[in-house]
Amino acid sequence: MLATPGPLPTGPEWVYEVKWDGMRLLAEVTDGELRLVTRSGQDVTATFPELSGLTAIAPDLVLDGEVVLLEEGVPSFAALADRVHRPVTRTRALARPVTFMVFDVLRLYGVPLLERPLHERRATLERLTTASVPTLQLSPLYTDGRALFEATGRRGMEGILAKRRESEYRPGRRSPAWVKVTHRHTQTCLVGGWRPERSGTRIAALLLGVPDGGDLVYAGRVGVALAGAAVQRVLGELVPELEADASPFRGRPPRAEAAGAHWCEPVVAVEVAHHGWTSDGRLRQPVFRGVRADVDPADVRREG
CATH class of the missing domain: 3.30.470.30 (DNA ligase/mRNA capping enzyme)
Structure with missing residues (x-):
């Protein structure tokens, strides 16, 4: 429940x-x-x-x-x-x-x-x-x-x-x-892509989406470069294994945010804190909180 x-x-x-x-x-x-x-x-x-x-x-x-x-x-x-x-x-x-x-x-x-x-x-x-x-x-x-x-x-x-x-x-x-x-806005999102650091050894940012009907709507990008070693290890084990040939989002994310991105199947759930939503459906100042292994991707929806 x-x-x-x-x-x-x-x-x-x-x-x-x-x-x-x-x-x-x-x-x-x-x-x-x-x-x-x-x-x-x-x-x-x-x-x-x-x-x-x-x-x-x-x-x-x-x-x-x-x-x-x-x-x-x-x-x-x-x-x-x-x-x-x-x-x-x-x-x-x-x-x-x-x-x-x-x-x-x-x-x-x-x-x-x-x-x-x-x-x-x-x-x-x-x-x-x-x-x-x-x-x-x-x-x-x-x-x-x-x-x-x-x-x-x-x-x-x-x-x-x-x-x-x-x-x-x-x-x-x-x-x-x-x-x-x-007390704070939080949102569970699905990872639809990621951008590596220039060194290529760590994940710098995640491209996030929220399901809407049968589509995945782009919700913004969140940085994870400063996340601890445990988080980087978990993301490094989960996300690259799901690499896809094309973007899973309905409509392509902004070019500046999608540049150099690797796309993936949107089945990994993560939680971010944020300061509300923009008029075009993006998260304001999202901050990465962690991977939600306890959440079924089918249950993810916009929280408001």
């Missing part, structure tokens, strides 16, 4: 939680075996061995939440970059473990809970014995949305989510019963 962007709703029918700046995961335990799956359906169980203790909670359950890496108590999306695309050893994972911020339970002991209202699912979640899993935390709920929004702004966090107490869980659907309110 996905949230809809919007203004902050208020009233006793709503509860609020922090919008964690991490990777959305479903954790499914079946017959005592754990499987971690991203929104895009990618199995990342081997990527987060420090979450193996989730099997101790119950032999059959499904949890929904976000994996985060905390820096001084604040989630850092960039810090996840080196953990997303390849399995890691348990020793390395435990040296800097992620935290699974759980906010929903969808199945327990074989009983589906999707049609139960949120407040019942939350009560079930809070009754689970999770103390033996140090890498799991329950995402706190609050009743004062405005105060939480102000507090997250002061901490430099992404924003908050408002959820209707009576809302059922609709898998894969973007629902008005969940509303996300953010």
Whole structure:
């Protein structure tokens, strides 16, 4: 279930939680075996061995939440970059473990809970014995949305989510019963091309697009030359392997931005921060935030 962007709703029918700046995961335990799956359906169980203790909670359950890496108590999306695309050893994972911020339970002991209202699912979640899993935390709920929004702004966090107490869980659907309110504009885009640095050893910039119907609409260029080694490694492994003979965009990007570009199949999702949209549909001052391996390219759309 996905949230809809919007203004902050208020009233006793709503509860609020922090919008964690991490990777959305479903954790499914079946017959005592754990499987971690991203929104895009990618199995990342081997990527987060420090979450193996989730099997101790119950032999059959499904949890929904976000994996985060905390820096001084604040989630850092960039810090996840080196953990997303390849399995890691348990020793390395435990040296800097992620935290699974759980906010929903969808199945327990074989009983589906999707049609139960949120407040019942939350009560079930809070009754689970999770103390033996140090890498799991329950995402706190609050009743004062405005105060939480102000507090997250002061901490430099992404924003908050408002959820209707009576809302059922609709898998894969973007629902008005969940509303996300953010402090900054962010947009998930698909990479349609890239420009190398003059040395040819690193990627200097990505050419971005957002689907519109059956077309990919050019949304602008974002620099990644200053991105860390982990990001460059991930992009270097993903993007060149998808090289295409022609531009995937509807209409050719501006000549100055497309000069020297390599085109690719638009299946790699990345997230950028920005200052709004221009009248011709380009992102204003986009800043690269990271690769979104947890996002299905088919789900990408303009956020407004």
